[in-house]
Amino acid sequence: MSEPRARPPDESADWFVTTHWSVVRTVGDTATTVAQEALEKLCLTYWYPLYAYVRRKGHDEHESQDLTQEFFARLLARNDFAALHPSRGRFRAFLLAAINHFLAKEWRKAGTLKRGGGQAPVSLDTTLAEQRYGAQAAIEPTPERLFDRRWAETILERAATQLRDEFTGEGRETLFRELNVFLSAPASAGDYASVATRLQMTESAVAKTVERLRRRYRDLVRREIAQTVSTPAELEEEMRYLLKVLA
Structure with a gap:
C-alpha cells in the first residue's frame, strides 16, 4: 500500500x-x-x-x-x-x-489452564x-517481527472487508470484485482495458474509480489503526511503522 x-x-x-x-x-x-x-x-x-x-x-x-x-x-x-x-x-x-x-x-x-471452569473468553x-x-x-526472522506483521495484515484485512461490505451494501459487488486487486498493487499495462471491457466502462472511468477505491481503503486503514491508539500523533507513528513492517 x-x-x-x-x-x-x-x-x-x-x-x-x-x-x-x-x-x-x-x-x-x-x-x-x-x-x-x-x-x-x-x-x-x-x-x-x-x-x-x-x-x-x-x-x-x-x-x-x-x-x-x-x-x-x-x-x-x-x-x-x-x-x-x-x-x-x-x-x-x-x-x-x-x-x-x-x-x-x-x-x-x-x-491445566482451565481457570474459570474452562470457559473460553474469546x-x-x-x-x-x-x-x-x-x-x-x-517468513519473519523473530517472534516479534511475526507478531507485528500479522498485526499489520489483520488491519489491512479488516479494512478490505469493510470496503467490500460497503460496496455490497450499495449493490456494487461486481465492481469491487473486479477492482479490489488494484487496492495495494499498481496496474500493469492493459489491466484497466480488460476490466473496462468487462464492466462496460471507459479506461478513464476505471482509473478514476480505482483512485477513489484506494482513497477510501486508506481511510479505512487509518480508522482501523485509530482503534488501537489514542492520539493523532500515535496514529501517524503507527501508520509509518506498520507500513515499514509490510515493506
Whole structure:
C-alpha cells in the first residue's frame, strides 16, 4: 500500500473520542461494561497475531491454543483497568508486553489452564489459525517481527472487508470484485482495458474509480489503526511503522 498523505490534525482528532483503546485506557480504576466490551472487541480482533507469536516462541499447537485462551481469560477477568495507563501507549505494544509477562512469569502457575471452569473468553478459530501459521511462520526472522506483521495484515484485512461490505451494501459487488486487486498493487499495462471491457466502462472511468477505491481503503486503514491508539500523533507513528513492517 502506498504511503498515505497526512490528514489535518482536527480531522483525525475526532476519531479518538470513543475508539476502543481510548475507552479502555480512560476508565481509570473503575471497571465499566463499556470498557470491558471495548477490550473484548480488541482482543477478538487481534488474537491471531498473539497466537502466532506464542507459537513462534516454541509452544506446540495445543499448548499455544491453551496459553492464548488463558491469557485472554486473565486479561478480561482481572478488570485491572487502572494498569492501562497512558504510558503503556499503543494497544499493540501493551498486548505484546502483557503476553511476554504472562509467558515468563504466570503461565506455569495455571496448571491445566482451565481457570474459570474452562470457559473460553474469546472465540478463536484455532484450526484456521494453525493453517495460517504453518504457511507464514518461516517468513519473519523473530517472534516479534511475526507478531507485528500479522498485526499489520489483520488491519489491512479488516479494512478490505469493510470496503467490500460497503460496496455490497450499495449493490456494487461486481465492481469491487473486479477492482479490489488494484487496492495495494499498481496496474500493469492493459489491466484497466480488460476490466473496462468487462464492466462496460471507459479506461478513464476505471482509473478514476480505482483512485477513489484506494482513497477510501486508506481511510479505512487509518480508522482501523485509530482503534488501537489514542492520539493523532500515535496514529501517524503507527501508520509509518506498520507500513515499514509490510515493506
